[in-house]
Amino acid sequence: MKYLSDSEKKTKDIAGKIAGQSAGGKIIALEGPLGAGKTTFAQGFAQALGIKEPLQSPTFILMRQYKIPGNEEGKLFHIDPYRLEDRAQAQSLGLDEIFANPRNIVLIEWADKLREELPKHHIRVQMKILSPEKREITVAE
Ligand SMILES: Nc1ncnc2c1ncn2[C@@H]1O[C@H](COP(=O)(O)OP(=O)(O)O)[C@@H](O)[C@H]1O
Ligand SMILES: [Mg+2]
Numbered sequence: 001m002k003y004l005s006d007s008e009k010k011t012k013d014i015a016g017k018i019a020g021q022s023a024g025g026k027i028i029a030l031e032g033p034l035g036a037g038k039t040t041f042a043q044g045f046a047q048a049l050g051i052k053e054p055l056q057s058p059t060f061i062l063m064r065q066y067k068i069p070g071n072e073e074g075k076l077f078h079i080d081p082y083r084l085e086d087r088a089q090a091q092s093l094g095l096d097e098i099f100a101n102p103r104n105i106v107l108i109e110w111a112d113k114l115r116e117e118l119p120k121h122h123i124r125v126q127m128k129i130l131s132p133e134k135r136e137i138t139v140a141e
Contacts, residue, residue: 003137004130011037012044014137018123019048022105027119029111032127037135038109041125042078045107051076059083063093074103081113090117 005011022028028045030038043055050069058064058080066076077098084090095117098104108114111124128136 001139003139005037005135005137006133008037008040011040011135011137012047015041015044016048018125018139019045022123027099027106027122028108028125029118029122030107030109030125030127031111033129036127036129037137038127039080041127041137042107042109046076046078049076049105062089068105071103071105074101074105077104077106078109079106079114080109082110084113087116090114 003014005014018028030041032038039055039057046055046066049071051066053066055066055078056064058078059082062081062084063077063079066078068074068076079093081090095114098106099117099119108118111118111122124138124140126138126140128138130136
């Protein structure tokens with residue numbers, strides 16, 4: 001599915017729509033250059049799940065987790081491996097356990113950096129910058 005966004009709000013709305021189809025648990029791999037809107041997408045996604053705290057970019061700590069209202073068995077994990085140093089650090093995140101819980105929702109920015117760890121079944125969201133305000137967002141299961 002291909003979407004065009006011409007504002008931050010539109011990107012959040014698109015993310016919200018996908019969140020609505022993912023309430024039971026999902027892995028979402030976000031790809032695209034700096035400024036494409038990966039964090040913006042993650043914020044819209046979290047808002048749509050009813051998460052009230054603003055999602056902060058986990059750039060330096062690599063991963064943050066949030067409670068999902070109405071989903072006691074799962075959590076939302078927001079991962080940003082931009083500054084990931086090596087495989088050992090990737091392993092230290094405990095991703096296997098996170099991915100193993102089907103009720104977890106995992107949003108991963110720079111997902112290509114965790115290609116080795118990423119389970120086969122995930123939603124791939126590719127974000128392309130067309131102009132300062134325009135983004136092409138391609139979503140594939
Ligand atoms: N259509 C759009 N969708 C998302 N972000 C947009 C859009 N147009 C402009 N922007 C701006 O682009 C930046 C995207 O930043 P961010 O979401 O942090 O990107 P990334 O996490 O991919 O580096 C924000 O400053 C946002 O306001
Ligand atoms: Mg980001």
